[in-house]
Amino acid sequence: xxxxxxxxxxxxxxxxxxFHVRDLAEHLDGLGHEVSVLAPSDDETPLPPYVVSAGRAxxxxxxxxxxxxxxxxxxxxxxxxxxxxxxxDVLHIHEPATPSLALLTCWAAQGxxxxxxxxxxxxxxxxxxxxxxxxxxxxxxxxxxxVSEYARRTLVEHLGGDAVVIPNGVDVDFFARAEPKAEWxxxxxxxxxxxxxxxxxxxxxxxxLPRILESLPETRLLVAGRGDEEEAVEDLPPHVRERVEFLxxxxxxxxxxxxxxxxxxxxxxxxxxxxxxILVEAMSAGAPVLASDLDAFAQVLDGGQAGDLFPRxxxxxLADAAVRLLSSREERERLREYGRRHVRRFDWSTVGADVLAxxxxxxxxxxxxxxxxxxxxxARFGLARD
Amino acid sequence: MPTMTTLILLAVAVLLIGVYLSWTAGRLDRLHARIDxxxxxxxxxxxxxxxxxxxxxxxxxxxxxxxxxxxxxxxxARQAPEEQREVxxxxxxxxxxxxxxxxxxxxxxxxxxxGEDAAVELAASVRRVPMARRFHNDAVRAARALRRHxxxxxxxxxxxxxxxxxxxxxDEPPPALAxxxxxxxx
Numbered sequence: 001x002x003x004x005x006x007x008x009x010x011x012x013x014x015x016x017x018x019f020h021v022r023d024l025a026e027h028l029d030g031l032g033h034e035v036s037v038l039a040p041s042d043d044e045t046p047l048p049p050y051v052v053s054a055g056r057a058x059x060x061x062x063x064x065x066x067x068x069x070x071x072x073x074x075x076x077x078x079x080x081x082x083x084x085x086x087x088x089d090v091l092h093i094h095e096p097a098t099p100s101l102a103l104l105t106c107w108a109a110q111g112x113x114x115x116x117x118x119x120x121x122x123x124x125x126x127x128x129x130x131x132x133x134x135x136x137x138x139x140x141x142x143x144x145x146x147v148s149e150y151a152r153r154t155l156v157e158h159l160g161g162d163a164v165v166i167p168n169g170v171d172v173d174f175f176a177r178a179e180p181k182a183e184w185x186x187x188x189x190x191x192x193x194x195x196x197x198x199x200x201x202x203x204x205x206x207x208x209l210p211r212i213l214e215s216l217p218e219t220r221l222l223v224a225g226r227g228d229e230e231e232a233v234e235d236l237p238p239h240v241r242e243r244v245e246f247l248x249x250x251x252x253x254x255x256x257x258x259x260x261x262x263x264x265x266x267x268x269x270x271x272x273x274x275x276x277x278i279l280v281e282a283m284s285a286g287a288p289v290l291a292s293d294l295d296a297f298a299q300v301l302d303g304g305q306a307g308d309l310f311p312r313x314x315x316x317x318l319a320d321a322a323v324r325l326l327s328s329r330e331e332r333e334r335l336r337e338y339g340r341r342h343v344r345r346f347d348w349s350t351v352g353a354d355v356l357a358x359x360x361x362x363x364x365x366x367x368x369x370x371x372x373x374x375x376x377x378x379a380r381f382g383l384a385r386d
Numbered sequence: 387m388p389t390m391t392t393l394i395l396l397a398v399a400v401l402l403i404g405v406y407l408s409w410t411a412g413r414l415d416r417l418h419a420r421i422d423x424x425x426x427x428x429x430x431x432x433x434x435x436x437x438x439x440x441x442x443x444x445x446x447x448x449x450x451x452x453x454x455x456x457x458x459x460x461x462x463a464r465q466a467p468e469e470q471r472e473v474x475x476x477x478x479x480x481x482x483x484x485x486x487x488x489x490x491x492x493x494x495x496x497x498x499x500x501g502e503d504a505a506v507e508l509a510a511s512v513r514r515v516p517m518a519r520r521f522h523n524d525a526v527r528a529a530r531a532l533r534r535h536x537x538x539x540x541x542x543x544x545x546x547x548x549x550x551x552x553x554x555x556x557d558e559p560p561p562a563l564a565x566x567x568x569x570x571x572x
């Protein structure tokens with residue numbers, strides 16, 4: 001099958017959607033499909049052979065933060081050319097409801113289009129204003145995929161219609177086979193994520209740390225991620241501070257080894273998550289998981305059976321749950337065992353098969369993807385015959 | 387020359403309205419095509435599911451009672467006239483759930499010669515039916531939203547195309563086949 005995938009965000013900037021697109025493209029390529037990815041990128045960034053650059057993304061303020069987007073004639077022309085030359089059987093676009101390359105593609109192409117909705121943003125004012133323009137473009141999507149039941153619900157509320165739920169994929173064996181590192185073992189708690197982004201919840205974990213150390217003074221907290229390390233620990237007393245270790249940005253291999261090594265993985269996020277891929281990665285590596293009770297997390301953790309949940313932003317509850325888990329070997333073993341079985345459904349072999357099933361459903365008997373030719377005025381009034 | 391200006395403005399307005407109407411008709415046309423494609427895909431999936439169910443029912447790997455229940459439901463689903471299709475397909479879903487309610491039954495199918503393929507095919511078809519149905523109903527909803535517009539209704543832009551109807555049925559797959567986490571066939 002010839003598959004065209006559109007990634008809305010810059011290829012050179014790391015992010016969840018980019019990783020998802022990369023892994024999906026490589027998985028499908030491994031199955032023998034012809035895959036081409038269209039993504040914004042700087043011209044000097046080295047790209048994998050299957051990626052086609054859509055030009056540099058322009059940073060613009062959008063919806064309270066700076067988004068890097070592609071628009072304008074040049075981008076539209078590149079999209080058209082890619083669609084025309086690719087002769088795809090199916091187009092798979094990501095995040096079509098943001099003003100991005102994905103929306104542009106939707107506008108410029110016709111034929112079987114599959115769209116994955118990753119985030120579950122509350123409806124923005126720009127979207128309400130643009131709704132009449134957005135709707136005709138979104139109408140072209142033949143199949144919608146939401147990454148979680150939660151994301152599906154927001155999608156249905158905001159745009160109407162329906163979507164199938166296919167979770168994000170993880171290479172389970174990559175994490176399960178990683179080698180644990182001795183220095184990261186022995187009463188350790190792991191945290192991976194941006195240090196300076198409050199949404200990721202590190203401050204909540206920092207607040208809970210003194211109470212955890214009261215009961216279990218040998219505990220260490222390992223933090224992997226970018227951000228200001230000084231600022232993160234400045235409210236902590238010195239004896240607590242020395243139990244925190246910052247690892248900085250870690251490679252994929254080290255991330256897997258870290259997750260294999262820790263006795264507990266804590267995800268104290270306070271909101272804004274629509275899936276929680278890191279929880280799946282932790283479970284794949286066999287780390288017991290303690291997470292805040294966000295809808296998306298509760299769902300990934302099978303309603304709290306595959307990992308423990310605590311009320312979001314409640315440092316006291318987090319500390320109590322962490323102490324309980326760290327002091328009970330059996331409980332951790334139980335979570336490990338449950339997690340190991342539970343994550344199989346997130347493995348690329350399963351997720352990829354589901355995505356392909358969607359492709360096959362929409363391409364069954366449909367024509368291939370083609371550029372959507374604008375009809376001239378004469379044709380509109382029936383004056384031209386084609 | 388105030389009359390001239392008025393005339394020009396009027397002509398421009400008429401032209402714009404014309405373009406808008408023609409564009410809306412184009413949108414509707416595309417939505418109807420999408421519904422047709424989605425409906426064809428749904429039909430194909432339903433037929434595939436009924437065929438594999440019937441195949442399993444006559445293969446002799448299931449006990450006689452289960453075979454009869456499954457055969458009857460699959461047969462009815464294939465033969466049902468259009469207006470009873472939703473009911474017949476729902477009954478097939480129920481029969482599949484009753485027969486493949488526990489994983490032991492699925493294991494029995496997989497153990498039979500050639501059963502592995504049949505189990506995989508059945509698992510795929512019970513997952514694809516809900517998918518195809520959601521895509522179909524999503525297209526129906528989009529078309530209905532547009533057809534409810536005043537302009538579309540008053541000017542009869544939809545022409546003689548029948549008002550699109552959603553396909554409502556019980557498509558809940560049997561748990562033993564749908565649970566991907568515990569070694570179910572994929």
